[in-house]
Amino acid sequence: MDEPVGGLRRVPLRTVEVARESGYSVQQVRDLERLGVIPPATRSSNGYRSYTPLHVQALRAYRGLAGATGPVAARQLLAGLRTGTLAEAASAVGAVHVRLAREREEALDAQQALRAIQSEVDGHGYEPAGDAMTITQLAEALDVRPSTLRFWEQEGLVTPERVTSLQVRRYGPAAIGAARIVAALRGAGYGIPAVREIMTSLHRLDGLEKAALILHQRLGQIAARTVALLRAGADLAAVVTSVQEARPSSGD
Template identity: 55%
Template structure:
């Protein structure tokens, strides 16, 4: 039994490519910049593998735990802490090919966000270019809510919601106060649609629209979208860093199991 247990420890050491070293919770905290309590919480949540225990009950960690903590930190930067926790849990319980696919999906998601932001930026530039050559509005040169919703590819209820949020202000005409959208309101609606396509939420769009008094100040919307692209790039770099650590975790046995049944 003792020989079998020793073989298992040596096997883990060879698999990880170095001699097996044990670390206390405090040592792992110092190496990872997490607090002792955070490490305990992350272990309890299944973000990092379970630690081995000494006869006195103290936890024993390995460098794989430090790698897992580093991977989680970068994942949290790239996709947020909730998705990061779910990913760390999934790669430990899923079959190898499914775990790899789980990570690939994160890259695809960020790439899609970047494409959306670029599409929104192109749409905004197109709106500004069109407005420069647009003739002055004439009476009756407006769109109904049905026409505008069809032009933007959104529901009429979405336009009413944007109106309630102060993003778009249609005019009211006729005895039934029917909404109509003059050219200025149409442009605002198109800017809102472009920002929504870029992944912006209503509060952020509201801040842009408040300062967007006319299309000459569309710089604010452009800067917001360029900031979004910079943010996506930074998150993508963090995901690339996490990828190297995640690959190591996928190829490593659970460190806590090496001595879990040793006497």
């Protein structure tokens, strides 16, 4: 008899066992197999599916990735991990960590901009620090396209300063702060009408409190997504390692 490995028999595993160990339902296991999240199960002569512990680890990895990046991106990433090299797999997972860190930094920058507005509302006469930026510089800082900033301008969300007869846009500290808040709100999933309402209300106490709460929740969501990715780490490593071990050596 095969010895248990990590609480699971080596082979074979029935669908119900995979479901129990991965935390998904039997139907979800079948659906995720159909979507390519896990490799196809082998079929016995009577048609029953047969899985291995690697299928369980792939499902656990998918759960963490889906929590960190969303289900569609998680499926794409897992597919890439199974076909790419070890370096490519490590780079792909590392990119998710970098993206989450960037989102956190953007939310913190938005909080700082909000504090500057709070100081102004409180009558402290606080002027946000920083130099003016061109539209290209601000777009790069926010990781958006210049066309996005122009759209926000059209929607009345961020108002740049204009210089020269060519109407070249330059954004002062106040506009940069507003753009950071808009970027964070959009990243949190708020539509343009909701963002406009929040930005319009920022010089009122209730508007400041609402924006502060949204940014606080945003940071909490990013933290939860980061933890989900960390929890998936060991299972992701197992999936990547198994793929590399299954490949023939380049020296063969």
